[in-house]
Amino acid sequence: xxxxxxxxxxxxxxxxxxxxxxxxxxxxxxxxxxxxxxxxxxxxxxxxxxxxxxxxxxxxxxxxxxxxxxxxxxxxxxxxxxxxxxxxxxxxxxxxxxxxxxxxxxxxxxxxxxxxxxxxxxxxxxxxxxxxxxxxxxxxxxxxxxxxxxxxxxxxxxx
Amino acid sequence: xxxxxxxxxxxxxxxxxxxxxxxxxxxxxxxxxxxxxxxxxxxxxxxxxxxxxxxxxxxxxxxxxxxxxxxxxxxxxxxxxxxxxxxxxxxxxxxxxxxxxxxxxxxxxxxxxxxxxxxxxxxxxxxxxxxxxxxxxxxxxxxxxxxxxxxxxxxxxxxxxxxxxxxxxxxxxxxxxxxxxxxxxxxxxxxxxxxxxxxxxxxxxxxxxxxxxxxxxxxxxxxxxxxxxxxxxxxxxxxxxxxxxxxxxxxxxxxxxxxxxxxxxxxxxxxxxxxxxxxxxxxxxxxxxxxxxxxxxxxxxxxxxxxxxxxxxxxxxxxxxxxx
Numbered sequence: 001x002x003x004x005x006x007x008x009x010x011x012x013x014x015x016x017x018x019x020x021x022x023x024x025x026x027x028x029x030x031x032x033x034x035x036x037x038x039x040x041x042x043x044x045x046x047x048x049x050x051x052x053x054x055x056x057x058x059x060x061x062x063x064x065x066x067x068x069x070x071x072x073x074x075x076x077x078x079x080x081x082x083x084x085x086x087x088x089x090x091x092x093x094x095x096x097x098x099x100x101x102x103x104x105x106x107x108x109x110x111x112x113x114x115x116x117x118x119x120x121x122x123x124x125x126x127x128x129x130x131x132x133x134x135x136x137x138x139x140x141x142x143x144x145x146x147x148x149x150x151x152x153x154x155x156x157x158x159x
Numbered sequence: 160x161x162x163x164x165x166x167x168x169x170x171x172x173x174x175x176x177x178x179x180x181x182x183x184x185x186x187x188x189x190x191x192x193x194x195x196x197x198x199x200x201x202x203x204x205x206x207x208x209x210x211x212x213x214x215x216x217x218x219x220x221x222x223x224x225x226x227x228x229x230x231x232x233x234x235x236x237x238x239x240x241x242x243x244x245x246x247x248x249x250x251x252x253x254x255x256x257x258x259x260x261x262x263x264x265x266x267x268x269x270x271x272x273x274x275x276x277x278x279x280x281x282x283x284x285x286x287x288x289x290x291x292x293x294x295x296x297x298x299x300x301x302x303x304x305x306x307x308x309x310x311x312x313x314x315x316x317x318x319x320x321x322x323x324x325x326x327x328x329x330x331x332x333x334x335x336x337x338x339x340x341x342x343x344x345x346x347x348x349x350x351x352x353x354x355x356x357x358x359x360x361x362x363x364x365x366x367x368x369x370x371x372x373x374x375x376x377x378x379x380x381x382x383x384x385x386x387x388x389x390x391x392x393x394x395x396x397x398x399x400x401x402x403x404x405x406x407x408x409x410x411x412x413x414x415x416x417x418x419x420x421x422x423x424x425x426x427x428x429x430x431x432x433x434x435x436x437x438x439x440x441x442x443x444x445x446x447x448x449x450x451x452x453x454x455x456x457x458x459x460x461x462x463x464x465x466x467x468x469x470x471x472x473x474x475x476x477x478x479x480x481x482x483x
Contacts, residue, residue: 002208004164024167024210027197046160046201048194048265049391061264066197070167071190071212114264135390136262 009070013038014082028072029053029064032079040080040109051137054110055079061114080109083116091154092116099150103142110137115151124155160201160287168211173218173336176365179211181338184362187211191234192269194261195277202287214270219367222246229371233272237322238263240271250371251478252380252399252471256325259384262391272366275323275333275346279316279354279422280393281452283307299355307452314354315450317419319393323349324418325382327426328401331371335364343370350423357422376411378403379478383467384418387454394419395455396463398443400471404479415439415468419460420447427468436469443468 004023011018013036020035032038032055044052046065053065056078083090089097092112102108111134118125118133125133130151131144139147168187170176180187188207190196191214199205213219219234224245231240240246241258260266260274283306284291284299296302298314305311327346334343344359351359360366382399386392397418403411415427427442449461 002164002166002206004166007167023164025162025164027162030161047198048261051262051264054264060267062268063194063264066194066268068167068190068193068197068210068212071169071193071214133263136264 007070010073011036011069011077012075013077014079015076022069024068024070026069027065028055028067028069028077031069032064032077038079038081042106042109044106049136049138050107051110051114051134052107054113054137056113056117059117059120061110061117078113080113083113090116092119092151095150095154096147099146099153101142101146101150104140107137107139107142111139111147115147115154118151119154125151127152130155162197162200163203163206165200165207165210168209169215170211170213171215173216173365173367176211176213176216177336177338177363179209180365181363183209187362189213189365191273192236192265194265194269195273199278199285202285204285213365219272224249225373227373229373231271231369231371233275233366233368234270235272237266237269237271237274241266249373250325250329250380252325252328252382252401252475253322253371255382256321256384256399259382259394260321261393265391271322271369274320275326275349275369276358276360276366277318277320279314279318279357281307281314281316281354282454283452284316307450314422315448315452316354316357316422317448317450317453318350318357318422318424319395319419319453320424321382321384321394321397321418324397324416324424325380325399326369326371327416327424328380328382328399328414329371329374331369333366334368334370335360336367337361337364346424347426352421352423354422374401374403376403376405377479377482378412379475379482381471381474381478383471383474385455385460385463385467392454395453396420396447396460396467398464398467398471399424400468400475402472402475402479413439413472415443415472417443417447417464417468419453420449420464436472439472440465440469 042052044050048063048066187209219232223230237257247254380401384394384397444465447464449457451457
């Protein structure tokens with residue numbers, strides 16, 4: 001078994017600074033859930049396929065299951081808990097609720113963050129662009145039609 | 160799945176990185192985007208003593224399109240390559256390959272260097288310990304047999320990178336640096352053709368950049384791939400095509416590079432293009448290895464290599480027509 005030493009890790013998550021001491025083999029996903037207790041971010045495949053662990057690093061959606069926590073120090077990390085304004089849902093979250101784009105909810109944090117990042121980059125995405133953006137987020141129950149409708153409604157509202 | 164233990168290293172400069180790999184050699188694994196490496200570590204296919212993160216080495220990043228050649232830093236994210244207007248215009252196959260790697264979120268993380276240097280894959284190898292414990296030790300795991308081709312004395316694992324075939328179509332070269340020296344090799348020279356150890360790179364060498372020479376004449380290119388799910392999967396067969404013509408539309412070069420058809424991308428060269436599309440397709444089929452060790456049957460994958468070769472050539476020619 002290889003040697004490993006714990007190291008001090010400082011993370012900026014949802015505009016708050018967290019200082020933890022952890023082994024370097026901890027993924028960002030593990031730290032967010034187990035150390036910071038922000039359990040909105042989900043683990044599913046653990047291989048970067050399903051997208052349920054998606055978080056934003058400097059505004060870009062990444063797989064937190066394939067990201068080392070120690071490697072994203074100094075970056076701005078946003079989880080699903082970070083986009084709402086207290087009790088008030090973010091418009092993307094509201095759109096998902098209003099369009100019944102949530103069933104079991106397991107893919108929702110990843111879907112919403114991916115859509116949030118898409119709309120920041122391109123406020124009026126076409127349906128093809130929406131489908132492309134969320135193509136790395138797998139939903140096993142709602143289906144994609146409602147999710148695409150929810151994101152589309154925001155694109156249209158911006159007009 | 161949890162990661163095995165390792166010591167984490169984060170060099171601040173390329174020189175420091177070269178010094179680290181010069182010292183630790185095989186015991187250190189280089190991490191750029193991490194999307195391939197961490198998966199292999201989670202499966203315990205590799206358990207390096209050290210992981211060296213090079214993703215913050217900024218002078219290994221970016222696309223520099225020059226008059227005679229284009230230089231892409233090994234750390235450049237695939238999303239940047241797929242979205243770069245000039246790469247799309249001049250090196251369409253390379254942009255198309257980058258666009259089709261996994262899913263958008265993966266291409267936000269994954270780099271061109273990491274994509275080129277991904278290991279070969281096989282359904283009898285890329286598995287967790289639970290599965291592998293029930294299997295005999297194959298060539299790639301240090302054994303003496305192949306589980307995909309019974310009785311085979313060699314490994315049939317498949318190289319499933321998307322970028323290398325497209326880069327090879329443009330005769331790209333890779334810059335490998337180590338402490339005190341630098342060498343440049345062609346994409347072909349980068350590969351051994353051996354599934355067990357697919358790359359001809361020293362453990363003390365770092366891929367720092369990829370150089371693409373400016374193609375001569377009027378040209379077009381394209382990359383086509385087969386995968387199970389259009390949004391996430393590795394290629395199960397692929398083809399990159401590069402076609403160049405003279406002003407009076409005479410074909411000067413027609414090069415097809417097939418991927419996911421062996422332990423390295425293979426070049427199908429020298430055909431006279433449109434007139435002999437079937438001939439190229441047949442050649443691609445003959446050069447392709449189709450073994451039942453990935454998600455689709457080997458025989459089907461092999462046929463699809465020839466289909467994709469034709470589609471890629473047609474798309475490359477259409478690209479030239481559009482530009483004329």
